[in-house]
Amino acid sequence: MSERLVVIGFGPVASSLVEGLLPAVRSKELELTVLGAEKRAAYNRVLLAEVAIGAAEPGHLGMADEPRLRAAGVDLRLGTAATGVDRARRVVHTSGGPVPYDRLVFATGARPVIPSLAGLNFDPHADTELPAGVLALRTLNDALALQAVLRGDGRVLVLGGGILGLEAALAMASAGYRPVLVHHGPAPLGRVVDADGGTLLIRQLEAAGVHVLSGVRATGVQKQDGRFHALATETHGLIHADALLVSTGVRPRTELAQGCGLAVGHGIQVTAQLAADSSGRLFAVGDCAQVAGQRPAGLLAPGWAQAAWLADYLLANPAPHPAASAPDASALPGPQIQASGILMLKGQGLELTAAGTVQAGLFEDPAQQVTVYADPAAGRYLKIVARDRVPTGFLALGLPRTGAELALGFERGTPLPVDPSLLLRLDAPFEDAQAPAAGADDQLCRCSGATYGQVARAVDAGCSTVEEVGENCRAGTGCGGCKERIEELLRIPARV
Template sequence: MTRLVVIGNGMVGARFVEDVLSADTAGRYDVTVIGSEGCEPYNRVLLSEVVAGKHDFSALTLPTPDSPRLTVLRGTHAVRLDREDRHVETADAARVRYDRLVLATGSDARVPGLTGLRNREGLTSGVHALRTIDDAREIVAATLNARRAVVLGAGVLGMEAACGLARRGVAVTVVHPAAALMERQLDEDASRVVESAMTGLGIDQRVGRGAVEALVAHGRLTGLLLDDGEVVPAELLVLATGTVPSTALAADAGLAVDRGVVVGDDLSSPTDHRVAALGDCAQPPEGGSGLVAQGWEQSRRLAARLCSPALSATFASGSAKAVPDRDPTSNVSDVVRLKAHGLDVVTMGVCGSQRTDDPAQRTLHLSDPDLGRHVEVVVSGGLLVGATCVGAGPVAAELVTTYTRRTPVPSDPAHLLISALTPQPRGATGSVADLPDDATVCRCNGVSKAAIVSCVHDGAATVDQVAAGTRATTGCGGCVDDVCALLAAVSTPAPGEPTDSPTTSRPREDDVTKGKHMIHSAETAGS
């Protein structure tokens, strides 16, 4: 039996354990997981939804495989890695021996070096990061007494947190030093439209202005001093200033570390082939996206390499066909949907600060700030290579499909805007049920329409049952509405078919309602 130790029990570490136990049909591996948090693994992508009050904590829990070959050590963390003796030492002085080791230590919230943010015990009272389930609990508790909050940083997480706090009735101000909100995804024109929409939600913004000091009185936060001298009063400060890969353990063990743990195409460390790294802590040759979809793809790839030489060779050749239910033409890693109550923002590919002066790219945009709408498309080589959609949900749905399936665009790209903005007649196609069978519905997990339909035919009648059978909806949750639509469509009896057929029972009304009220998607994880 080969001893496989996984350090980290987050979204990627837990998924890798599931993948490797599923792929290990020969029963070669005895798996031990070391997780620093004392709870079951959970969906970190949805923490902002908890802050918003749209999900409770129990809804975030991810399944743990039930296997006699799996041991999970919760509530303890690895403090030392001895590569020579091949063991991991934990905080409670246990020694866990390994033959192969996988680092899935993730990343930590980046805390700026501003005066006043820290005290001897840690963060100043009233100052919170949003990275763990405990962070979310503390922020929710703080909203009971805080009248005014500041969110520092307006990337995807900061925007979601700000909207979540506003939804709880807290007066919110967003402070962001860049010239545009979500500057990785939005240019200044798009940002202005989003800023106007935020004002309508009661959220103030200080864009292009940085913070220089957290103001503290009697040990508690009272406000934030900006670089132009303005003081923004606040009893609650949420830090959304990025993350830092957790690499200390690897560095102390002498593994190659740059920004993350350096790994090759096979996800192994060049320093020690027995050690691999996945997810936020890893630095693969193509770079890290910070999105859970990339970590889950790495999980499938490493599980295949460890358990199936044939699949490993296919992955090594760069083919996506080794991934079950994966549309090989889809690009799941850079579609971003903001899951923020009252804001409709979807971007993909070339957008925001990623824009370059490429003469091969043609850009068209429609901006209508009065209606809160901004749409931009970028075309190159007859394909859609990027898009930005603000306040234009139907347009975004059309463009995501065109982008991920690499559908050739019209010779005049203006038709991408015109056709999408033209109201569709009743009965026009566009439902998820009209997609081809190989179309990807859940982009986080690469689950096709055919896989979901098959799961329904096998007896799944609720979103939870489809999730258990296919993993669809377990990423960012943005495909919930589509899964509900497929449940309804597949469960509707054909003309003349008995209504009591076991394969045609309709989904419960409360299950469809649940789906409609779940997040409308944000691919900070890519679904």
């Protein structure tokens, strides 16, 4: 008899898992049921801001070919939410009735964190029903609602000073809108910038068209005719706008796993082999999974690596017999994930690259080397914190080549030059300084994890456009920030 496998969730990671399982579905070895709460098949959430400003069409975000999957035999149930899991009877309860399984994969992803403001029905364990005009930009419907506000010349507040809030605000500014970024700290990206870097970052955001309100203590939302009208604050009174974009982080969806007795922490706790318990029947991947104690990365590359590994494992290892114990998979090497702690922000003349922490003072620790360069008039700032000349954190503003070189060195653990100021020559305006070439194993696309070598091989194989390279190795299929580098590789003459 064929095995019954159920996947809860149908985002980009689940879509990748399904693709890996298709051979067994086509051969009838596997009965695959996929439960997607949204009525749309998997799509690229990274580009939702592009849809909101009209720079991308909703149809271009698709990451799954629904008709092809159905034709292959996948039981794809869109608009069907899982409501509970009965591990004893091996049944998933859904809004459309019970679904039996032999093995089950949680790919439930993460939900936006909604702050506990008066006027919002805050619930950390469920999708909050938001008032009209309050958006989280987590779904395509959110993007289309934001697009309607922008096209009506509406004023948009972005609540949150993290990377996602800044990217959304910069996207709106790039299309000529004037978003207002509201956050509680002294500067956006407070965990990665120091005081001076934060001051320059605010100046550059303002120059890019993003109005920044810092030190705001929000208390609630005010509605008019059932729709968002203003953000109530202790510090700035009422801040009026036509929409509030909430960008205050995400939280893994773990309630289904917790409800059936699985261990959860910062996600569904799974082993290095992605197993959620010892039965050999339950697994978790992507933004909902806390793998071997590590918090979910919130990036596509680790999720795709997990999906590829799990697909191979499930195909090679059938579900255990009901009367037999699960095979011991603990000796198997888990998915190999190249984690990156690099943060990059680019848009409207703003170039920021950072990693680690740069909060250390110049004379705080004699064992640390702290290098600072500042040219506020030119919009340039560099701070490097190192130990034994190996960077433990850096911040580069307005220095793209220096930032790129430091990012490579940070990931490799490469010591700094004896005189770190030599790095600044990479961005010298009147010199043809060239950053050292990236190696084949260095990461080019931070969304997919694709390396320079993989892109080069795709080009050698005949790919001639960014889209073709993306189909070959997934580079450029995330946020799009690496497309310029892919285009540079495409312009290099083919090797004979």
